[in-house]
Each structure stands twice: as C-alpha cells, then as structure tokens.
Amino acid sequence: MLTHEDLARLQAQSLKMQSWIRQQTFSPEMEKTLRRFSSWEVAELIFKVNQSTLRGRLAADPSLPQGHVEADGRQRWYSLEEINELRRRIKINRKSLMPPRPEGKRALRVAISNFKGGAGKSTVALHFAHAAALDGYRVLCVDFDPQATLSHSMGLSDVTEDYTVWGIMARDLVRETERMNASARGAETGAALPERHLPDAITGMGLQDLRINDFIKPTSWPTIDLVPSCANAAFVEFASAQYRHLNPEWSFFAAVSRYLDQVSSDDYDMIIFDCPPAIGYQSMNAVFAADMLYIPSGPGYWEYDSTTSFIGQLSEALEDLSAFNGVVPAGTFTLPKAFLDVRFLLTRYESGNDLHRAMRDAFMKVFEGRMADHPIEMTRAVEQSGRFLSSIYEIDYRDMTRETWRRARASFDQAYEEFKGYAAEAWDQMEDKT
DSSP: OOOHHHHHHHHHHHHHHHHHHHHHTSOTTSSOOOOOEEHHIIIIIIIOSOHHHHHHHHHHOTTSOOOEEOTTOSOEEEOHHHHHHHHHHOEETTEEOSOOOOTTOOOEEEEEOOSSTTSSHHHHHHHHHHHHHHTTOOEEEEEOOTTOHHHHHTTOOOOOGGGSHHHHHHHHHHHHHHHHHHHHHHOOSSSOOOOOOOOHHHHTTOGGGOOGGGGOEEOSSTTEEEEOOOGGGGGHHHHHHHHHHHOTTOOGGGHHHHHHHTSOTTTOSEEEEEOOSSOSHHHHHHHHHOSEEEEEEOSSHHHHHHHHHHHHHHHHHHHHHHTSOSBOTTOSOBSSOOOSEEEEEEOSBOTTOHHHHHHHHHHHHHTTTTBOSSOOBOOHHHHHHHHTTOOTTTSOGGGSOHHHHHHHHHHHHHHHHHHHHHHHHHHHHSOOOO
8 A cells, every 4th residue: 555655755766866867967066057159159140240250359359258269279169158248349230239128128928838748848948048048138937837847957956845936826825915914904994804814834934024036046047047946846736726715815826927026127138937737826827927928839630639728728717817806916917818929839840741741731720820930840959958958059069960950959049039029029019117
C-alpha cells in the first residue's frame, strides 16, 4: 500500500537527482552563465550592419567597448553589457540602434498560453525573451507553470514556493481581505458589512509583508529578470480553491495583474508569461494580466483539435468571470477582459512534411489574419537546445556546424521579428501610463 507520504518521498528523491542533472548543464561552477557574442554576431545578427561598418566605428572611437580577443586573434567577443553600451552610443546612418519603445506606455505583457502539453510554450517564451534582450529590451519573465521549465532554463533551480506566483496570490488574498475589512469598517452609511477572517495558517506566513521585488530574481542575462516557479508550487490550484472559499469576494484572477501594476513601469519593456498546460487559477491570472495572447501549437491534427478546445474553454471561462464585477476591485482593468491582440504560432514545423504543410494551410484558413506567418521549425539545433535547457541564442555556433546553427536561429529570428511587429501595434493601442 502506498500513500501520499510514499509519493512525497519518491518526489524528494527525484528532486535531488533533478537538481544535480540541471546543474551539470551549466558552468563548472554549477551556475548558468551567459556566453560572449562574436563581432560577426554583433554586427550582422544583432545590429544588422556590415562587419566593416562596426569595425570602423570601433577604430574611430577607442572609448567604445573593444571586446575580448581570443588567442587566435581572429575574432572579438562581447558581453551583453558591452553590446548594450555599443547600442546606446553608436548610430548608423544617424539612426539609433535602440529598439522601438513608445513613450508614455508601461511594459507590454504577453501570455504564451495553450493547455496542450508539448505545444512549445516554454520554448517560445525562452527564445522570445532572449531575442528581445539581444534586441535591447529589458524583459521580465513570469513562470506560471509548476513544471518550471522556463525557470530551470534561466538557471534558477533552488526556488521556494513563497517566491512564486503562488506567493503572489496568497499575498494578494491577505492584502485584499484587509482592504475589504477596512472599507467595511470605514462605511458611514448602510448596514455594517461582516469582516472576513483568514486562518493563521495563511496570515502567519508573512507573505503580505513581502516587497514587490522580493519575487523578482536576476538571471544570467543582465537585462532579464524572472518571477520563478518550482515543483512545490503545483498545489496552487488546490490552495486557490480553498482561498476563494475563505473570501468568496476575492477576485483571485486579478492577483498577478494587481502585483504587476505595482512594478515600476520604467523597470521593464516587455513582460512575458509562460503559462501552464491547463486552464486554472494560475493560467487565468496570466490571461487577465496579459495585454497580448500568443497561442503556440504543433502542426498535427490533435494539436489543432486541442487548440480549438483551448480557445473555446478559455472563452467560456472569461465569460463566466466577466460576471464577477463591472470593475475589478483594486485593479486597473475592466470586465469583460479584452486583449490588444491574439495570435497563433505553429511550432515544431517541418516544411518537408506533407501533413505539416496541410495543417498549416488549415490553421491559416481557420484563423485567418491571426496566424503568424513564420512558424518555428524543428531542427537538430532546436532539439539540442531543449536537451541542454538553453535557447539557440545561448548556444555557441562553434559547437555545431554554422549552417545548422544559423538555420535554427533564422527560424526564431523571423518568428521574433514578426512578434515584435505585432507587439509594436499593440503598444500603440495601449493607454498612456498614469
């Protein structure tokens, strides 16, 4: 006979091995570090200028970062900090190398969501975050998925549940309950409203005293921060159901949105959510906090079927929650929930596969005007990046044939550039920050 105690013991054993395996994929110091980028990459792939143009600017101004020259002396290598300094100080044809960022707008929030497992949500979130960072944006990622693939890929493996989305939601419950009780006590007219009482098991954790930045962790990328997840945060769905029972008026779906409203609007340009493969308390928090919804899907029939079910169930969930209140208490958005944009993206696509081409045509026909034109192709380099918990941008092209690396990078580059275009249009629709 096996009980929950036996399952907990098996998980504890597995977590120890899991942590060791993940650490082996990083540096000898068992800490993930970001590689340097060659002058060829900086010029042609990041700044999109001729190498000779970049060399000329560096020679003309010795105060610019000159990079690190390896022993063979043939190539200079730059850290991301050096790349960003070059971006700030250099203009090409009198044009800035800084990425477009509309003035007077807060960070754009994008949810990568689909309840189909294996659709590529974490892969897309990881690569879009890294591509945006190389593009000069400051990025905050929020890992809503208890599988924590994004967190582990970002190098964070030792995380406690207090500092995950669950901690944010529990903190919000206590604070919102206190706010409601204060409003009831402060009412000057009408019948006195009953106070809502939370058990010591919740208030005694002290989560309500955590600061905004306590949940945000740095990564190996200097311009990417992360609100991480962990395996122990999987119980958030059960806990949230209990929390709603304790305070039925608590707008649980707005907890993360309220949290992000308190993050300084000048700290980040983009906020990217990696959502769990389910419609639940965490995924609905991501959806309600998002300005833009990106839905990845594999190119098979079952993926198409699952994606169809996902948007149907999501529509029903949003309709049900829209009856919660006309305006979310202590929130900045109104109901019903509206997105600035919704897009579908094919992943694991093989252009030589007849079924994949047929399914892409079906996706394009059904979701006309909402499908991304550039799918994420399945290549050997993409498979390898997944095995080593890294994006194609983190892999050194010298570790494989350059053509294999370039093909994989080109696929993500094209998908990101299209995403950036949609993001710019969504940003333009966003109201100015107050």
